[in-house]
Amino acid sequence: MNDEGRPRRRRIRRGAVAGATAAVLALLCCSGGTAAFFLTELGGESAEVMTPMSLTCEEDHTVDVQGDMPRLSWYGERQLRNAAVIIKVGQDMKVPPRGWVIAIATAIQESGLRNLANSTVRQSQNLPNEGVGADHDSLGLFQQRASWGSVTQRMDPAYAARKFYEKLLAVPGWQDMPLTLAAQKVQVSAFPDAYAKHEDVAGQIVDALAGGAARTVQIGRRSVCDAAADGKIAASGYTAPIPGGVGSGFRTASRPRHNGVDIAAEKGTPIRAAATGRVLVARCDPDSSGNHSCDVDGYPGKGGCGWFVDILHAGRVITRYCHMVRQPRVTPGQRVAAGEVIGEVGSSGNSSGPHLHFEVHGDADRSSRGAIDPVPFMAQRGAPLGPEE
Structure with missing residues (x-):
């Protein structure tokens, strides 16, 4: 994150995750995507989906x-x-x-x-x-x-x-x-x-x-670029769901069906809505045997997202939050504000350790076909996932 000593003009930096975080996340196993989901509880909000633009973030532009x-x-x-x-x-x-x-x-x-x-x-x-x-x-x-x-x-x-x-x-x-x-x-x-x-x-x-000003966050009397964490909201309306670096990434060579990213965190860490929206789903995803056993820690190969939430946002964007420790705090149809706590980090479902599996979907498509890489999406909205280089 940016600090007081950085110059006024700042640029997005993506990439390297701290070694310790990457080492922990490399051990995590979570749901490989949403190919098994057959969920259709979408609402009627409509808006043209735009391709995010690659821009610097210049507060004095x-x-x-x-x-x-x-x-x-x-x-x-x-x-x-x-x-x-x-x-x-x-x-x-x-x-x-x-x-x-x-x-x-x-x-x-x-x-x-x-x-x-x-x-x-x-x-x-x-x-x-x-x-x-x-x-x-x-x-x-x-x-x-x-x-x-x-x-x-x-x-x-x-x-x-x-x-x-x-x-x-x-x-x-x-x-x-x-x-x-x-x-x-x-x-x-x-x-x-x-x-x-x-x-x-x-x-x-x-x-x-x-010049990318929608990615700034107002902290006191100053604007900070790309600092939407811990519930702070970027001018774009987005915030990081939890602090921490990305380990297991989006559709990597070793996990081509991994339709999101994994962020390690302690069990019970609050998970925040990435943007204002309407809850589509908040429930226990059954495991590969069809059992709804989300109130216990999962394990690799168990299958399922565990306790999870899907939220529909402006621009027909959907975000997904998997492996919660207990039943989510929100219910389908509920309106939530950006940064509102919707649940807590856990290890339910197809998981070998506490973490958040976070997905972003475009065009209101909750299936694997609609999944897009959360890292550039969130960075371009001033709410980057993980530390800067």
């Missing part, structure tokens, strides 16, 4: 509103320039990067990052706009009502962003709230859960425009 916009497949130049204005206003106001992500996600939901006017404004006033909104007198990127300012003010992206941030900063504890709750405190929307599905894309936009 000032957004150039007038400069060239990056080429991103899901939004055009005009929309990204609006996003740049939102971020730049946040930078000028000294709002932590988490606020930028919340603001971008809110504007995606409210306007698709377009400066929308209603039909009356388009007919009666000669104001620049990028489409027609449909909600009464709501205007601009955040579809703000008349109480937020004049028509001209609300149609100014910089003014609209500033008003959003002013209201956000007035919400006690906003940085520790799930994105959808923080956004709702500002917007008071008729659809309060709608913002959540844009969180992952908003983080990627912030990263693309602000």
Whole structure:
């Protein structure tokens, strides 16, 4: 992790795991994947899945509103320039990067990052706009009502962003709230859960425009890059599920069906939700003989994930947490916040020692086909698994 003495500009470093940790983890044996799972309890949240971008993490990267916009497949130049204005206003106001992500996600939901006017404004006033909104007198990127300012003010992206941030900063504890709750405190929307599905894309936009800033964590009055551990939440909305280095990795030559990574920890170590989401499954996975024997330590070859939890996040991402010591603290359908404790490390199921088997799946696919390598995924969200080189 980064410390006080590191320079302000920092870069992701992946790779070497401390020797002692690797030696311990090399002895662990856990479920080789999820090929045997036939689970279909997926919900209806939908969002386009984006490929994470490889970026440095530069806290002092000032957004150039007038400069060239990056080429991103899901939004055009005009929309990204609006996003740049939102971020730049946040930078000028000294709002932590988490606020930028919340603001971008809110504007995606409210306007698709377009400066929308209603039909009356388009007919009666000669104001620049990028489409027609449909909600009464709501205007601009955040579809703000008349109480937020004049028509001209609300149609100014910089003014609209500033008003959003002013209201956000007035919400006690906003940085520790799930994105959808923080956004709702500002917007008071008729659809309060709608913002959540844009969180992952908003983080990627912030990263693309602000040098990886969605990976920063606010600790006191300073921002630290890639320090989302022990429950600290990165601006992207992600945190490491437990501290510790990765030993047995994703689909290695010796374990090609290992669809996650293993992180050694003492039995009883709290396991935290990697991001805000909805619990899909929280139960005992039967062993290879079909027995639900998760309340005792497992052994190599036993089969099964033991006590485990699956959580669905924004962007149709699913995370899985296996080998818990006892029944999880959460239940299917429950909403959990990033960093919320969902269970404790154990050795149930196909395991030879206490550890967390952690998986990430894309496109809401809980089978082995949807599994992706958790190490680069989490690193690109400011919540790296294991120590830096």
